[in-house]
Amino acid sequence: MHTPIKPFTAAAMGLALSAGLAHAEKIHIGTEGAYAPFNFVSESGQIQGFDIDIVNAICAEMKVECEWSTHEWGxxxxxxxxxKFDVMAASMAITEARMEKVNFSDPCYFNTMRFAGLKDLGLKEATPASLKGMVIGTQSGSVAGQVLQEYFPDSEVKLYPKLGEAFLDxxxxxxxxxxxxxxxxxxxMADGVDCCDFVGQEFLLDGxxxxxxxxxxxxxxxxxxxNTALATIIENGTYDKVRAQYFAFDIMGQPQFVSQLYGQ
Incomplete structure (x- = not known):
């Protein structure tokens, strides 16, 4: 069970919104609520995570009231x-295919992909050749699924509605x-899981x-x-304070693309 992370600004912002913005503009924010530590529902039923704290900071900067709801990823x-809502805050990768359907903000971070494998396999690298015949899982509709279909045709790919189901398997x-x-x-893996280790290098989907x-x-x-509010919280240090609650490293640096690792 994921241990809830205390939101950086949730309590303070909630008081400010209820006390000072009772008649302010309301914006409805949708998220998945099943993608910790970015967005998840705590045991008490609260929507929490990095996505939530960053958007709450954006809402505070815009002086608007933000109302949250959860929705199935697919x-x-x-x-x-x-x-159903006005803004989606669900750690969605910005891709050309998705930009045909929706518009995106400036990047909030670079969400790199990486393999994790069973320790018993003793894998040292993750290449199409080294993973031939192996069973690899990921969430349906994710960019990771695209990578597996295109670059790992000799592996068996299993897709799950929720990533947590893949972790259980x-x-x-x-x-x-x-x-x-x-x-x-x-x-x-930090939540007491000892079955697995990271394998291979991190990367982004091309584009x-x-x-x-x-x-x-x-x-x-x-x-x-x-976008204006996002730029402001990055400049004034609010973004980095939120980031530090979740990650002890920079999440804005852009790594290499998948084609640089696995392309012909």
Whole structure:
């Protein structure tokens, strides 16, 4: 069970929003709530995580009230475009295919992918040749799934509606490896999991700009306002204070692309 991380600004911002912004503009924010440490639902039912704290800081900078809701990952873009919420904050990688459906903010961080494999396998590297015939899991609809389909055709790929289901299968030995965000895998392994180790190098999908917030195509003004607020919290140090609550390292540096590792 993931141990909830105390949000950096949740309590203070909640008081400010309820006391000083009772009649302020309200913006509805959608997230998945199943992608720790970026977004997750605590045992008490609160939506928490890095995504949530960063967007709460953006809301405070914009002086607006933000209301949160959770949605299934597989339908989260359709839900945004169906007006179920106004902004998606779900650590979504910015890709050309997704930009055809929604607009994105400037990158909030670079979410690199990495393999984790069973320790008993003794793997030293993660290449198409070294992983031939192995069973690799990831979340359906994720960019990791695209990487596995394109670059690891000789591996068996298993897709899961929720990443936590893949982690459970790893712990029970039904998968040889998982491929996903190094942050999320690291958070899972740090929670007392001893079955697995990182294998190989981290990388980004070609054309991926980073992870950002998503908006409906017509909401250009809201997108611009959020980008301005994001730039402000980065400049004034608020972003780094939030980041330090979750990661002891820089998450804005851009690593190499997958084609540089596995391309022909």
């Amino acid at each position: 339908g989260i873009i359709p839900a945004l475009n169906a007006n 790893m712990e029970s030995g039904r998968l040889d490896l998982v491929l996903e965000s190094k942050f999320t895998i690291g958070d899972w 991926t700009i980073g992870a950002g917030l998503a908006f409906r195509k017509e909401d250009i003004d809201l997108q611009a306002r959020v």
